[in-house]
Amino acid sequence: MYIYKYLDHKFIAASSGVLLLMHFSMNTFQQQTKIPKEFIYPKEDQIQAEEELTEPVIDLGGFFIGNNSVATQQHVAMLVKAACLNHGFFQVINHGVDSQLINMAHSHVNSFFKLPLGVKLKARKERGNLWGYSSAHAERFCSKLPWKETLSFNFHENNNQSGIVVDFFESAYGKEFEEMGLVFERYCKAMKRVGLVIMEILGMSLGVEKSYYKEFFRDTSSIMRCNYYPTCQDPDLALGTAPHSDPNSLTILHQDQVGGLEVFVDSKWKSVRPRPDALVINIGDTFTALSNGIYKSCVHRAIVNRQHERISLAFFLSPKEDKVIIPPQHLISRNQPRMYPDFTWFDFLNFTQNHYRADHATLQNFTLSFLSSKPIDIAKNKT
Numbered sequence: 001m002y003i004y005k006y007l008d009h010k011f012i013a014a015s016s017g018v019l020l021l022m023h024f025s026m027n028t029f030q031q032q033t034k035i036p037k038e039f040i041y042p043k044e045d046q047i048q049a050e051e052e053l054t055e056p057v058i059d060l061g062g063f064f065i066g067n068n069s070v071a072t073q074q075h076v077a078m079l080v081k082a083a084c085l086n087h088g089f090f091q092v093i094n095h096g097v098d099s100q101l102i103n104m105a106h107s108h109v110n111s112f113f114k115l116p117l118g119v120k121l122k123a124r125k126e127r128g129n130l131w132g133y134s135s136a137h138a139e140r141f142c143s144k145l146p147w148k149e150t151l152s153f154n155f156h157e158n159n160n161q162s163g164i165v166v167d168f169f170e171s172a173y174g175k176e177f178e179e180m181g182l183v184f185e186r187y188c189k190a191m192k193r194v195g196l197v198i199m200e201i202l203g204m205s206l207g208v209e210k211s212y213y214k215e216f217f218r219d220t221s222s223i224m225r226c227n228y229y230p231t232c233q234d235p236d237l238a239l240g241t242a243p244h245s246d247p248n249s250l251t252i253l254h255q256d257q258v259g260g261l262e263v264f265v266d267s268k269w270k271s272v273r274p275r276p277d278a279l280v281i282n283i284g285d286t287f288t289a290l291s292n293g294i295y296k297s298c299v300h301r302a303i304v305n306r307q308h309e310r311i312s313l314a315f316f317l318s319p320k321e322d323k324v325i326i327p328p329q330h331l332i333s334r335n336q337p338r339m340y341p342d343f344t345w346f347d348f349l350n351f352t353q354n355h356y357r358a359d360h361a362t363l364q365n366f367t368l369s370f371l372s373s374k375p376i377d378i379a380k381n382k383t
């Protein structure tokens with residue numbers, strides 16, 4: 001029996017006749033005996049993981065203490081290279097982020113999602129925006145809804161005394177959310193710092209100048225997303241996050257101990273075992289383009305379960321919107337011509353927000369659509 005029979009005004013009829021489940025807390029759906037059909041994924045998405053991903057766990061200690069020998073750095077770069085040529089996922093430990101800060105961020109996320117729906121909706125995520133609170137992304141899609149609530153906000157460094165994240169929390173939720181904003185501001189800064197170190201390692205691993213990608217990402221326009229996955233009465237039918245590749249450049253994720261992140265490798269779903277001391281790193285489509293297709297951005301998803309709610313914090317490192325995505329000359333040759341056209345993160349983001357639901361082929365389909373709407377001479381970059 002569907003809950004909408006009992007609730008008055010909150011459904012909006014989509015033109016297709018499908019009802020958009022907007023403005024509900026996931027709580028409402030958890031209490032039903034069956035999950036609404038909008039949350040049911042097709043059979044091929046319901047295949048379960050039977051093994052763990054054997055991604056490398058890489059010790060970044062030396063990069064932060066500053067006494068890393070060249071040999072150690074090269075060893076790290078080699079491990080990263082092997083992972084990125086294969087599936088683009090690895091974990092890092094001794095990443096320099098204070099474990100207390102990570103714990104505080106988790107605890108604030110937990111408190112935020114426990115707030116009454118009316119409060120969370122004060123900064124409701126609107127279609128086309130990347131910031132705000134969303135329940136099941138119902139503002140964007142009308143079926144195959146993810147079993148999650150999210151809170152997203154932008155991050156870039158500014159010259160204001162208070163940072164952009166604190167401003168977001170205070171203006172959207174009020175002065176009493178200042179503390180939460182401060183913790184997330186610090187968390188984002190820490191993530192960017194890790195991201196820039198990883199950019200150095202990626203540069204080394206691709207044999208380009210160590211500072212190349214680090215400089216490219218010095219000015220960023222990143223997105224932070226807090227994912228809250230409630231328990232689900234039908235976990236085999238639903239998904240917390242549907243299979244996708246991240247469109248941004250690099251994702252830095254901290255998951256709690258429940259587990260649920262899975263990666264599609266060698267035609268199989270493989271789970272990523274949570275480690276409280278580790279950050280999960282993965283290559284996004286924009287870095288695939290920046291490496292001229294050499295490094296893979298891999299399909300992944302998050303599953304849900306009956307017993308435990310789950311939290312993950314995803315920091316999506318992205319370049320400034322107007323930055324043109326061009327791989328370094330070193331990665332272009334007669335044998336390795338340009339794989340993607342010149343485009344900006346703005347172009348690509350716009351495509352994923354307005355025209356295309358992120359999946360394994362986002363970058364390819366963006367390229368086709370971009371080239372057909374805007375003929376450009378990609379041959380000019382061939383050497």
Ligand SMILES: C=C1C[C@]23C[C@H]1CC[C@H]2[C@]1(C)CCC[C@@](C)(C(=O)O)[C@H]1[C@@H]3C(=O)O
Nearest residue numbers: 146223241242244246247248316349352358
């Ligand atoms: C460019 C973006 C699209 C998404 C938010 C940012 C970074 C990652 C993307 C996303 C998380 C990939 C999975 C699907 C998605 C819809 C989600 O489930 O959250 C994606 C984001 C989005 O479009 O909101």
Ligand SMILES: O=C(O)CCC(=O)C(=O)O
Nearest residue numbers: 227241255261302312314
């Ligand atoms: O929650 C997770 O473990 C994965 C989330 C994810 O892939 C994303 O937000 O892009």
Ligand SMILES: [Fe+2]
Nearest residue numbers: 245246251300
């Ligand atoms: Fe993702």
